Amino acid sequence: xxxxxxSPQFLSIQEGENLTVYCNSSSVFSSLQWYRQEPGxxxxxxxxxxxxxxxxxxxxxxxxxGDARKDSSLHITAAQPGDTGLYLCAGLIHGSSNTGKxxxxxxxxxxxxx
Amino acid sequence: EAQVTQxxxxxxTVTGKKLTVTCSQNMNHEYMSWYRQDPGLGLRQIYYSMNxxxxxxxxxxxGYKVSxxxxxxxxxxxxxxxxxxxxxxxxxxxxxxxxxxxxxQYFGPGTRLTVT
Numbered sequence: 001x002x003x004x005x006x007s008p009q010f011l012s013i014q015e016g017e018n019l020t021v022y023c024n025s026s027s028v029f030s031s032l033q034w035y036r037q038e039p040g041x042x043x044x045x046x047x048x049x050x051x052x053x054x055x056x057x058x059x060x061x062x063x064x065x066g067d068a069r070k071d072s073s074l075h076i077t078a079a080q081p082g083d084t085g086l087y088l089c090a091g092l093i094h095g096s097s098n099t100g101k102x103x104x105x106x107x108x109x110x111x112x113x114x
Numbered sequence: 115e116a117q118v119t120q121x122x123x124x125x126x127t128v129t130g131k132k133l134t135v136t137c138s139q140n141m142n143h144e145y146m147s148w149y150r151q152d153p154g155l156g157l158r159q160i161y162y163s164m165n166x167x168x169x170x171x172x173x174x175x176x177g178y179k180v181s182x183x184x185x186x187x188x189x190x191x192x193x194x195x196x197x198x199x200x201x202x203x204x205x206x207x208x209x210x211x212x213x214x215x216x217x218x219q220y221f222g223p224g225t226r227l228t229v230t
Contacts, residue, residue, distance in 0.1 A: 006156070030215060042118075042204050042221030043157070088156060092216060099215050100145055100164050101172060104157040
């Protein structure tokens with residue numbers, strides 16, 4: 001079974017602090033997606049990274065795909081209470097004949113206190 | 115409005131009573147998928163469909179069935195539900211890239227199922 005290890009699982013910080021969430025695997029991914037989920041709702045896509053070494057920015061969020069396409073990180077600068085939520089990474093296994101099979105990490109619950 | 119809808123949103127049932135959770139999307143997406151979400155386990159894929167009449171198993175397909183007779187609909191069927199299928203279920207859909215890969219998924223609002 002392919003695994004996508006996400007860390008940390010829980011993070012509680014003060015407004016204005018920076019943080020990084022990691023997704024790691026021994027498998028190579030064709031692409032990796034990051035989602036944010038709020039209570040009572042479905043996950044919402046934040047970004048998809050496809051190329052090894054790729055960096056994408058979404059306002060205060062910076063996403064990076066590892067050179068070997070086995071890991072990814074999400075960095076939030078100057079976190080705000082509105083960033084509170086569950087962050088999920090999901091990977092599409094490279095080379096798999098099952099091009100629709102997605103593996104999700106366990107999620108990181110982020111709480112940003114005012 | 116582009117969306118994925120699921121029904122019902124909440125369901126309490128008893129062991130062994132067949133049930134169907136419907137999923138519909140209005141974005142003409144080829145790809146649709148079902149997930150279950152359990153505390154500490156994240157989202158786990160149950161089944162997915164790359165197009166009409168094409169379905170495949172995800173990581174946790176046991177105890178579930180799906181069908182894709184029309185592009186917009188992808189119902190999830192539990193023939194004989196058991197308590198370990200109590201969970202939060204999400205349906206998602208996506209366009210496919212030119213290479214046939216899932217690019218970005220749109221999720222429904224979720225169905226909370228309790229099996230007693």
